Amino acid sequence: xxxxxxxxxxxxxxxxxxxxxxxxxxxxxxxxxxxxxxxxxxxxxxxxxxxxxxxxxxxxxxxxxxxxxxxxxxxxxxxxxxxxxxxxxxxxxxxxxxxxxxxxxxxxxxxxxxxxxxxxxxxxxxxxxxxxxxxxxxxxxxxxxxxxxxxxxxxxxxxxxxxxxxxxxxxxxxxxxxxxxxxxxxxxxxxxxxxxxxxx
Amino acid sequence: xxxxxxxxxxxxxxxxxxxxxxxxxxxxxxxxxxxxxxxxxxxxxxxxxxxxxxxxxxxxxxxxxxxxxxxxxxxxxxxxxxxxxxxxxxxxxxxxxxxxxxxxxxxxxxxxxxxxxxxxxxxxxxxxxxxxxxxxxxxxxxxxxxxxxxxxxxxxxxxxxxxxxxxxxxxxxxxxxxxxxxxxxxxx
Numbered sequence: 001x002x003x004x005x006x007x008x009x010x011x012x013x014x015x016x017x018x019x020x021x022x023x024x025x026x027x028x029x030x031x032x033x034x035x036x037x038x039x040x041x042x043x044x045x046x047x048x049x050x051x052x053x054x055x056x057x058x059x060x061x062x063x064x065x066x067x068x069x070x071x072x073x074x075x076x077x078x079x080x081x082x083x084x085x086x087x088x089x090x091x092x093x094x095x096x097x098x099x100x101x102x103x104x105x106x107x108x109x110x111x112x113x114x115x116x117x118x119x120x121x122x123x124x125x126x127x128x129x130x131x132x133x134x135x136x137x138x139x140x141x142x143x144x145x146x147x148x149x150x151x152x153x154x155x156x157x158x159x160x161x162x163x164x165x166x167x168x169x170x171x172x173x174x175x176x177x178x179x180x181x182x183x184x185x186x187x188x189x190x191x192x193x194x195x196x197x198x199x200x
Numbered sequence: 201x202x203x204x205x206x207x208x209x210x211x212x213x214x215x216x217x218x219x220x221x222x223x224x225x226x227x228x229x230x231x232x233x234x235x236x237x238x239x240x241x242x243x244x245x246x247x248x249x250x251x252x253x254x255x256x257x258x259x260x261x262x263x264x265x266x267x268x269x270x271x272x273x274x275x276x277x278x279x280x281x282x283x284x285x286x287x288x289x290x291x292x293x294x295x296x297x298x299x300x301x302x303x304x305x306x307x308x309x310x311x312x313x314x315x316x317x318x319x320x321x322x323x324x325x326x327x328x329x330x331x332x333x334x335x336x337x338x339x340x341x342x343x344x345x346x347x348x349x350x351x352x353x354x355x356x357x358x359x360x361x362x363x364x365x366x367x368x369x370x371x372x373x374x375x376x377x378x379x380x381x382x383x384x385x386x387x388x
Contacts, residue, residue: 011219016219016220016221016242017238018238018239018241018242018245018377018382019241019242019245021219021220021221021238021239021242021245021246022241022242022243022244022245022246022249022374022377023245023246023249024216024219024220024246025216025217025220025222025242025243025246026245026246026247026248026249026250026253027249027250028209028212028213028216029246029247029250030249030250030253030254030257031209031212032209032213033250033254033263033267033268034254034257034262034263034267035205035209036202036205036206036209036267037267037268037269038267038268038269039209039213039296041295041296041299042295042296042320045295045313045316045317045319045320046320046323046324048317049317049320049321049324050324052317053321073324073325073327074327074328074331075323075324075327076324078327091203092202093202093203093205093206094206096203096206096207096210097206097209097210097213098210098299099210100206100207100208100209100210100211100213100214101210101211101213101214101217101296101299101300101303102214102299102300102302102303103207103210103211103214103303104210104211104212104213104214104215104216104217104218104300105214105215105217105218105223105299105300105301105303105304106214106303106304107211107214107215108214108215108218108219108304109218109303109304109305114304114305115304115305115306119224119306120305120306120307121307121308122308123224123225123226123229123292123308124226125225125226125229125230125292126225137308138307138308138311140290140291141291141293141308141309141311141312141315142311142312142314142315143287143315144287144288144290144291144293144312144315145287145291145293145298145311145312145313145314145315145316145317145318145319146287146315146316146318146319146322147283147284147286147287147315147319148283148284148287148288148291148293148294148295148298148312148315148316148319149295149315149316149317149319149320149323150283150319150320150322150323151279151280151281151282151283151284151285151286151287152280152284152294152295152320153280153319153320153323154276154279154280154283154323154330154335155276155277155278155279155280155281155284156271156272156274156276156277156280157271158284158294158295158296159284159288159294159295159296159297160294160295160296161271162271162277162281164243164246164247165269166270166271167247167251167373168247168250168251168254169251169254169268169269169270169345169366170251170345170346170347170349170362170365170366170369171270171271171273171343171344171345171346171354172273172339172340172344172345172346172357173270173271173272173273173277173343174271176273176277176278176281176339177277177278177280177281178281179278179281180277180278180279180280180281180282180284180285181281181282181284181285181288182285183281183282183285184281184282184283184284184285184286184289185232185285185286185288185289186232186233186234186289188232188285188286188289188290189229189232189233189289189290190232190233190234192289192290193229193233
């Protein structure tokens with residue numbers, strides 16, 4: 001009983017060190033491949049786009065006479081129209097997985113009383129460098145989101161699917177992806193958030 | 201059943217991302233500036249830990265090899281990684297952590313998701329042109345792993361046993377995580 005309380009306390013209350021964080025995160029990645037398949041997220045941005053797109057233009061995804069699903073968009077149509085099929089049947093594993101991801105993160109954040117007011121619109125690192133320009137931060141994250149998902153789709157996966165799940169499986173693609181990502185991300189972070197030109 | 205597992209594993213993943221602070225852009229950006237490597241240590245350990253468990257489980261017959269899903273290698277993987285890396289460093293969000301951050305109440309992450317939906321949409325539109333270009337040229341034979349994993353549908357580029365290699369590499373990842381200092385560059 002004591003042990004259970006201690007584990008629950010670690011999971012919910014404690015500020016985790018790198019080892020505990022690594023074990024928790026690693027356990028989830030293992031559980032995923034044990035029970036179903038490796039974790040992946042970025043494809044679901046395409047699926048949501050396709051769901052919205054099909055609502056606006058019902059011609060985007062159609063069913064032929066013999067029940068075959070097809071799309072006028074060749075990306076949704078690739079590999080036997082698997083993205084088109086997911087979009088007209090959103091109650092599938094991958095899409096629900098991402099919805100559940102949001103729910104899990106919401107519950108965890110509520111247990112620590114949510115994000116601090118000062119962090120809601122921009123993180124501290126942004127404030128230290130650029131000051132309290134929420135609009136600028138929101139514009140920058142919008143563009144970043146565009147860039148990140150375009151890059152993820154070009155690569156065929158993101159940090160979860162390509163890097164974490166891929167390295168776990170000793171996939172060559174994961175090493176290529178990690179190489180490209182860190183080669184770009186480390187210098188970018190150093191230049192953009194360079195402290196020597198701080199406004200403070 | 202499938203939906204239940206999606207709720208369970210997805211929920212745990214979102215919970216874990218928030219708990220380990222991977223959805224906090226301060227930690228991502230200071231990690232990429234090599235100022236605070238706490239998260240890098242956690243991620244490297246997680247990769248090594250899950251890899252060791254998975255391959256050991258396969259050897260014991262407890263984990264189905266068929267559950268593996270290896271992605272293709274082509275030039276666009278590197279190029280896409282570079283493009284993603286720039287946006288990741290500036291915003292502090294990647295697709296999974298961005299969703300977790302938005303759910304925790306970060307407004308900039310909600311906007312990140314909107315930008316992401318547009319980016320994925322534009323990719324849908326230019327997909328045809330990209331398919332005909334050299335970025336889709338296969339590298340190392342496509343969907344391949346480092347070693348050759350018994351009864352796996354994916355080929356290995358080396359003939360050594362992939363599951364044993366996976367366990368060895370798993371320990372390497374965990375050892376690197378342990379040895380890596382929390383800080384490389386001092387905060388000025």
